[in-house]
Amino acid sequence: MSIYDTLNNKQKEAVFHTEGPLLILAGAGSGKTRVLTHRIAYLIEEKNINPWNILAITFTNKAAGEMRERVDDLVGYGSESIWVSTFHSACVRILRRHIEKLGYGSNFTIYDTDDQKTLMKDVCKKLALDPKVFKERAILSAISKAKNERISAQEYRQQTAGDYGRQGIARAYVEYEKQMKLNNALDFDDLLGKTVDLLLQDPEVLQYYQNRFRYIMVDEYQDTNTVQFEMIRLLAKEHRNLCVVGDDDQSIYKFRGANIKNILDFEMVFQDACVIKLEQNYRSTKTILDAANSVIRNNRGRKEKTLWTENEEGNKICLKQFESGFDEAEFIAADIEKSRREQQDAYRDYAVLYRTNAQSRTLEERFVAESIPYKIVGGVNFYARREIKDILSYLKTIDNGQDDLAVRRIINVPKRGIGLTTVNRIQGYAEERGIGFYEAIRVADWVPGIGRGLTKVESFAALIEFFKAEANEKSIRELTEDILKQTEYLERLKEEEGEEADSRIENIQEFISKIVLYEEDCESRNEPATLSGFLEEVALVADVEEGEEERDYVVLMTLHSAKGLEFPHVYLAGMEDGLFPSYMTITEGDEEELEEERRLCYVGITRARKTLTLTCARKRMIRGEFQFNKMSRFLQEIPRELMGLKEGYGKGNGSAGKGGFGQTAFADRNFRYRELQKNPFTASKASRNFGDAGAKALDYQVGDRVKHGKFGEGTVMQMVKGGRDYEVTVDFDVAGTKKMFAAFARLEKV
Numbered sequence: 001m002s003i004y005d006t007l008n009n010k011q012k013e014a015v016f017h018t019e020g021p022l023l024i025l026a027g028a029g030s031g032k033t034r035v036l037t038h039r040i041a042y043l044i045e046e047k048n049i050n051p052w053n054i055l056a057i058t059f060t061n062k063a064a065g066e067m068r069e070r071v072d073d074l075v076g077y078g079s080e081s082i083w084v085s086t087f088h089s090a091c092v093r094i095l096r097r098h099i100e101k102l103g104y105g106s107n108f109t110i111y112d113t114d115d116q117k118t119l120m121k122d123v124c125k126k127l128a129l130d131p132k133v134f135k136e137r138a139i140l141s142a143i144s145k146a147k148n149e150r151i152s153a154q155e156y157r158q159q160t161a162g163d164y165g166r167q168g169i170a171r172a173y174v175e176y177e178k179q180m181k182l183n184n185a186l187d188f189d190d191l192l193g194k195t196v197d198l199l200l201q202d203p204e205v206l207q208y209y210q211n212r213f214r215y216i217m218v219d220e221y222q223d224t225n226t227v228q229f230e231m232i233r234l235l236a237k238e239h240r241n242l243c244v245v246g247d248d249d250q251s252i253y254k255f256r257g258a259n260i261k262n263i264l265d266f267e268m269v270f271q272d273a274c275v276i277k278l279e280q281n282y283r284s285t286k287t288i289l290d291a292a293n294s295v296i297r298n299n300r301g302r303k304e305k306t307l308w309t310e311n312e313e314g315n316k317i318c319l320k321q322f323e324s325g326f327d328e329a330e331f332i333a334a335d336i337e338k339s340r341r342e343q344q345d346a347y348r349d350y351a352v353l354y355r356t357n358a359q360s361r362t363l364e365e366r367f368v369a370e371s372i373p374y375k376i377v378g379g380v381n382f383y384a385r386r387e388i389k390d391i392l393s394y395l396k397t398i399d400n401g402q403d404d405l406a407v408r409r410i411i412n413v414p415k416r417g418i419g420l421t422t423v424n425r426i427q428g429y430a431e432e433r434g435i436g437f438y439e440a441i442r443v444a445d446w447v448p449g450i451g452r453g454l455t456k457v458e459s460f461a462a463l464i465e466f467f468k469a470e471a472n473e474k475s476i477r478e479l480t481e482d483i484l485k486q487t488e489y490l491e492r493l494k495e496e497e498g499e500e501a502d503s504r505i506e507n508i509q510e511f512i513s514k515i516v517l518y519e520e521d522c523e524s525r526n527e528p529a530t531l532s533g534f535l536e537e538v539a540l541v542a543d544v545e546e547g548e549e550e551r552d553y554v555v556l557m558t559l560h561s562a563k564g565l566e567f568p569h570v571y572l573a574g575m576e577d578g579l580f581p582s583y584m585t586i587t588e589g590d591e592e593e594l595e596e597e598r599r600l601c602y603v604g605i606t607r608a609r610k611t612l613t614l615t616c617a618r619k620r621m622i623r624g625e626f627q628f629n630k631m632s633r634f635l636q637e638i639p640r641e642l643m644g645l646k647e648g649y650g651k652g653n654g655s656a657g658k659g660g661f662g663q664t665a666f667a668d669r670n671f672r673y674r675e676l677q678k679n680p681f682t683a684s685k686a687s688r689n690f691g692d693a694g695a696k697a698l699d700y701q702v703g704d705r706v707k708h709g710k711f712g713e714g715t716v717m718q719m720v721k722g723g724r725d726y727e728v729t730v731d732f733d734v735a736g737t738k739k740m741f742a743a744f745a746r747l748e749k750v
């Protein structure tokens with residue numbers, strides 16, 4: 001039996017159709033990716049095509065990795081010379097070799113978003129653009145959009161003549177390009193754009209790659225954008241052996257410029273293209289497939305497809321509504337553990353998918369508490385996210401200032417003009433004196449060579465001291481909101497705009513919710529909610545080391561990252577109107593947006609092979625406020641007979657099978673749109689009053705023998721009372737004389 005015998009007739013047709021343009025348009029789980037990998041094997045083994053002549057492109061690194069594995073298994077010897085990669089990494093490889101022809105050095109640097117922002121800041125300054133009107137992030141996203149449409153800076157300038165706002169952007173675009181070139185740098189969009197430039201401008205290079213990539217395959221074709229299409233078109237122009245596979249129902253990257261027209265245009269650009277439709281789904285049970293079909297059916301602008309399966313009926317879909325997001329997470333963790341034991345399968349057979357990154361926080365905490373190994377795919381753990389680490393570092397510094405790394409992390413975040421030289425001087429001084437970094441900051445005027453950096457460091461210290469005083473009087477939430485306000489951390493994120501900044505803001509809001517939950521929890525137990533207590537609790541989750549050898553874990557990820565993947569058991573969490581579909585989609589009533597979200601829901605459902613569990617919460621804490629949500633409208637699109645009952649766990653009493661589902665579940669639970677529109681962080685009454693915590697009385701005095709954690713025993717020589725603390729001079733037996741603040745030194749009388 002050959003490997004091709006496992007394919008159905010349509011799939012075989014697609015695999016054997018090796019010459020000429022081919023479009024495979026088919027629904028989820030119908031074997032598109034499988035056709036691609038078998039096609040590669042077929043080309044090499046049956047058609048004697050040199051592996052070197054094959055290019056396979058897919059969407060994410062994870063998908064590329066999986067495709068590479070599948071190809072290696074099928075092809076064996078020689079498979080390493082096939083290019084299996086994402087668009088970006090293919091472009092980098094091409095550019096490293098030939099970019100000199102465009103006047104760049106082959107050692108060009110790739111700018112990430114931060115680098116871009118830094119450069120754009122300089123550009124705006126140089127052009128004296130009004131920062132109130134021209135936001136860096138907004139300019140950058142306009143540039144990115146233009147680049148994806150292949151509009152150069154010059155063209156952009158001509159197009160926008162007479163339009164004041166866009167003229168400013170055009171000037172910034174021109175200058176940005178000039179600077180990028182001077183820096184020998186490319187941004188992500190350039191990787192594609194410059195590759196296309198190269199292919200257009202240099203016939204030799206074009207010919208080289210056309211001859212090299214005689215067979216080109218593109219997976220997830222529905223999410224390619226205009227530049228990507230142009231690149232493929234050029235590469236395939238000579239030999240025309242281009243096979244693209246996609247599903248218009250799974251197009252979910254419109255916001256990044258994906259152009260669904262590329263599917264429609266394919267037959268126009270390659271007029272003799274053969275089109276094959278695959279209609280049999282091999283992935284999911286009948287029940288899951290029915291659910292997916294009944295959801296996507298509600299989209300109007302789509303090509304009608306009939307996707308069917310010979311797979312078994314399978315379990316009913318489990319739908320559960322919980323009181324809170326916490327209960328939801330508790331259920332998911334318990335359910336995975338229970339099911340895993342019963343079915344004797346592995347953690348990696350389970351995936352939990354959600355709409356926004358911020359949703360991972362509650363799930364992660366539950367998983368840690370239950371010792372269930374998990375991995376966030378396509379992202380990082382909640383407490384490892386940059387913005388969360390930043391705020392945590394503020395809180396740690398305010399709490400005790402003993403975590404040098406935390407202090408160093410925030411001394412210039414957000415930027416307040418304290419450079420690395422100054423930081424290193426302070427560090428050197430701290431090391432020399434054997435004191436902590438923050439202690440050194442507080443005596444910055446003693447740091448040799450600190451010079452002009454001093455005022456800035458002093459005002460940083462004053463800010464922290466202000467927060468310290470505030471910490472004594474305010475709740476952790478108030479303190480945190482004030483940190484975000486006084487440092488303008490949130491303000492700067494908001495100015496950035498764009499999907500990344502939005503996601504960071506959501507994470508911060510989720511962090512605020514965590515604080516509120518902690519404070520409420522303490523209150524209910526009649527315990528004081530202290531900053532140290534909070535940090536300790538968080539550390540239990542934040543400092544969990546990822547097991548190096550751990551290969552079996554539950555996968556947590558956003559719906560977007562889940563594209564192309566499959567799992568035996570899938571949980572879709574947070575199926576609520578206002579979250580999924582998103583609040584913006586609902587309130588703005590944009591039908592196109594809603595259809596895009598519905599496609600995302602279709603992608604989510606069709607990731608499941610055997611079981612699908614849909615969960616939602618009646619109330620969910622968002623930005624520290626409870627918000628009441630209805631079940632997602634997408635759930636209402638799934639016929640009730642496909643849904644089943646699963647016993648409840650823990651506090652979650654919202655079973656969906658009988659009674660619970662229906663009237664009450666879908667009743668309008670005074671969804672508070674207006675609540676949502678409020679400023680997330682209501683201004684707190686921050687008085688610039690440093691308060692006087694007063695120096696705490698010490699149980700030792702001059703002449704006493706004391707003990708220090710690091711320096712050992714010594715004699716107290718001098719004590720000077722300051723506003724908030726004593727400055728103590730101790731003559732240590734071994735370490736010599738040191739000056740230190742009592743609060744930091746934690747000296748014990750012996």
Ligand SMILES: Nc1ncnc2c1ncn2[C@@H]1O[C@H](COP(=O)(O)OP(=O)(O)OP(=O)(O)O)[C@@H](O)[C@H]1O
Nearest residue numbers: 006007008027028029030031032033034282283564
């Ligand atoms: N002819 C077949 N016989 C048995 N299993 C098959 C067959 N075709 C596909 N499959 C299996 O069905 C599942 C889905 O296939 P694949 O991932 O290739 O689908 P897809 O169309 O790429 O899905 P998606 O739209 O989600 O990317 C895989 O587990 C694959 O191995």
Ligand SMILES: [Mg+2]
Nearest residue numbers: 032033034564
């Ligand atoms: Mg696929």
